[in-house]
Amino acid sequence: MAASLLWLPDDHVIGRSTPAFVFAHRWGGYPHEDLPRKLGEALAARGYAFLSLCLRRRGMEGQLMAMPDNDLRDMKVAIDYLQTNGCEDIFLIGQEVGAFSILNYAAKHRDARVKGVAVIEQPDNLADWLRKAVGEKAYAQALQEAGIAARQGAGMDTRIDLFPKQGPAITQQAATFLAWWSPMSDTRVTAARETLSSPILALTTNKPEDCAKQLDAWSRKLDARSLAGTNVEMVDVAAEDRPLYGLLWSPAESPGVATAVLLVHGLTSSPTSPLFAKMGPVLAQHGVAALAIETHRSGWAGHETALLDDDLHDIDLWIELLRARGFKRIVLAGASMGSVSVGRYQSLRQHENVIALAHLMPTADCPDWFRAAAGDGPYANAVAAAQTAMNDGKGDEYLVDVDIRQPPPSLSQGRFRWTQRAASWLSWWGPDADSRNSDHIANARVPLLLLSGTTDSYNDKARFAQLKAAASQAPSVTEIWYENIDHGLAGVERRTADDLYDWLTQIEVL
Numbered sequence: 001m002a003a004s005l006l007w008l009p010d011d012h013v014i015g016r017s018t019p020a021f022v023f024a025h026r027w028g029g030y031p032h033e034d035l036p037r038k039l040g041e042a043l044a045a046r047g048y049a050f051l052s053l054c055l056r057r058r059g060m061e062g063q064l065m066a067m068p069d070n071d072l073r074d075m076k077v078a079i080d081y082l083q084t085n086g087c088e089d090i091f092l093i094g095q096e097v098g099a100f101s102i103l104n105y106a107a108k109h110r111d112a113r114v115k116g117v118a119v120i121e122q123p124d125n126l127a128d129w130l131r132k133a134v135g136e137k138a139y140a141q142a143l144q145e146a147g148i149a150a151r152q153g154a155g156m157d158t159r160i161d162l163f164p165k166q167g168p169a170i171t172q173q174a175a176t177f178l179a180w181w182s183p184m185s186d187t188r189v190t191a192a193r194e195t196l197s198s199p200i201l202a203l204t205t206n207k208p209e210d211c212a213k214q215l216d217a218w219s220r221k222l223d224a225r226s227l228a229g230t231n232v233e234m235v236d237v238a239a240e241d242r243p244l245y246g247l248l249w250s251p252a253e254s255p256g257v258a259t260a261v262l263l264v265h266g267l268t269s270s271p272t273s274p275l276f277a278k279m280g281p282v283l284a285q286h287g288v289a290a291l292a293i294e295t296h297r298s299g300w301a302g303h304e305t306a307l308l309d310d311d312l313h314d315i316d317l318w319i320e321l322l323r324a325r326g327f328k329r330i331v332l333a334g335a336s337m338g339s340v341s342v343g344r345y346q347s348l349r350q351h352e353n354v355i356a357l358a359h360l361m362p363t364a365d366c367p368d369w370f371r372a373a374a375g376d377g378p379y380a381n382a383v384a385a386a387q388t389a390m391n392d393g394k395g396d397e398y399l400v401d402v403d404i405r406q407p408p409p410s411l412s413q414g415r416f417r418w419t420q421r422a423a424s425w426l427s428w429w430g431p432d433a434d435s436r437n438s439d440h441i442a443n444a445r446v447p448l449l450l451l452s453g454t455t456d457s458y459n460d461k462a463r464f465a466q467l468k469a470a471a472s473q474a475p476s477v478t479e480i481w482y483e484n485i486d487h488g489l490a491g492v493e494r495r496t497a498d499d500l501y502d503w504l505t506q507i508e509v510l
Contacts, residue, residue: 264341
C-alpha cells in the first residue's frame with residue numbers, strides 16, 4: 001500500500017465513522033491515473049474517504065509475477081486499514097480487470113464490511129476478453145507456450161508477451177499468465193457474479209464527476225453515512241477491590257443531554273466490544289449519551305471468577321456516576337449475558353432513574369440452559385463437585401470444567417469446554433442461581449425491548465413469546481428481529497442503535 005493514494009473529507013477526524021471507497025485499477029494501471037485521482041477528489045468533496053489502491057500487479061513491472069489472489073490480499077489490507085481508521089461502510093470500485101478483482105473478492109470473502117461493489121468497463125470472462133483483444137491465433141500460441149513451460153517446471157522462468165490492439169501489453173511469467181488468462185483459470189466474471197451477495201452497481205460512464213454522482217446516490221440508498229462529531233471519554237468508578245473503566249459517548253454540541261443508555265456487555269466481553277464501539281457514536285449522534293461499562297466479569301479472567309451479585313454492585317456504581325453527571329433518565333441495555341444483568345438489576349433495585357430496559361440478544365434462563373447444554377448427568381456431577389469445593393473452602397480455587405453443546409434454538413449446536421471457578425459457576429449456573437431472565441422480566445415495571453437476529457443461538461419466536469408473557473407488569477414490550485443475523489449482531493450494529501433510539505422515541509421516554 002506504500003504507493004496508494006488516499007483522499008479524505010476536509011473535516012475528517014481519525015476514528016470518526018466515514019463511508020469509504022476502495023478503487024482497484026485497470027490492467028497495467030496505477031493509483032495516480034486520471035480517473036481515480038479525479039474521482040477521489042470528487043468523492044472527498046461529498047464526504048467520503050477514497051483509497052486508490054496500489055495493487056501488486058501495477059504496471060508492466062508488477063504484473064510479471066502477480067497472481068489473481070494477490071489482488072484479493074491487497075484489497076483486504078486496504079479494507080483493514082480503512083476500518084482501523086474509522087471507516088465502517090466500505091464500497092469497492094473496479095475498473096476493467098479491477099472490476100473482476102472486486103467481484104471476486106466480494107464473492108469469495110463475503111466480507112461484511114463491504115456494503116457494495118461498483119464496476120466500470122467490466123470485462124467478459126478474462127480468457128475470452130484476452131482472446132478477443134489479441135486474436136485467436138496469438139492467444140492459442142501463447143497458451144500453448146505457457147502450458148509447455150508449466151509442464152516442464154519452467155513456469156516462473158518462461159516469459160509470455162502479448163500486445164492487445166487496445167490497452168497495455170501483457171508481460172508475465174508462464175505460470176502467472178495461466179493463472180490469469182487460461183480458460184481453466186478461476187477468473188470467470190460470470191462465476192463471481194453468480195455467487196455474489198453484495199449489492200452491485202454498473203457505472204454507465206467513466207467520467208469522474210458523473211461517476212461520483214452515481215456513487216453518492218447509490219451509497220446513500222444503501223444507508224452509508226458519516227457520523228456527526230461526538231465526544232468519547234474514558235471514565236472510571238472505584239469498586240472496593242479495584243477501579244473499573246467505561247467509555248462514555250456524548251453529543252459534541254448538546255450540553256443539555258439528560259438521557260443516557262448504559263451498555264452492559266456479554267459473557268466475556270468488555271466496553272470495547274465491536275457492538276458497543278459502533279452503537280455508542282450512533283446514539284450520541286441522536287442526542288443520547290451512551291456509556292459502555294467494565295464489570296468484574298469483563299474478559300475471560302473476569303468470567304471465570306466474578307459472582308452474579310458483582311454485576312449488581314457494579315451497575316450501582318455506574319448509575320451513580322451517571323447521576324452525578326446530571327443524567328436523570330437512564331436506559332439499561334444489556335447484550336447477551338448483559339441482558340440477565342440489567343433485567344436482574346432493575347428487578348431487585350427498581351431504580352427510580354431507570355426509564356426503560358433493552359434486552360439485546362437476551363440469553364436463556366441460565367441454570368436451565370446449562371443443564372440442557374451439558375446433559376443431566378454431567379450437570380449434576382458439576383454441581384456436586386462445585387458444592388463440595390465450596391464446603392471445603394475452595395470455591396475460588398476449584399475449576400468447573402464441563403464439555404457442553406449449545407442446545408436449541410442454536411442451529412450449529414456448537415461444542416466447547418466451559419471453565420469457571422466453583423463459586424462463580426454456582427452463582428450463575430447452579431440450580432439455585434438467581435439468573436433466570438424470565439423470572440426478572442416478570443418484575444419489570446418499565447417499557448421493555450426484546451431485540452435479536454433470526455439465526456441467534458439463544459432466541460427464537462417461541463422464546464420471545466415466553467418472555468413477553470412473563471412481562472406482565474411492563475407497560476409495553478416491543479420485539480425487533482433482524483433476518484439472518486446471528487448472536488453478536490454483526491453487520492447491524494448501527495442499525496441496532498438506530499432502532500434502540502427509535503424505540504425510545506416511540507415509548508415517549510426521551
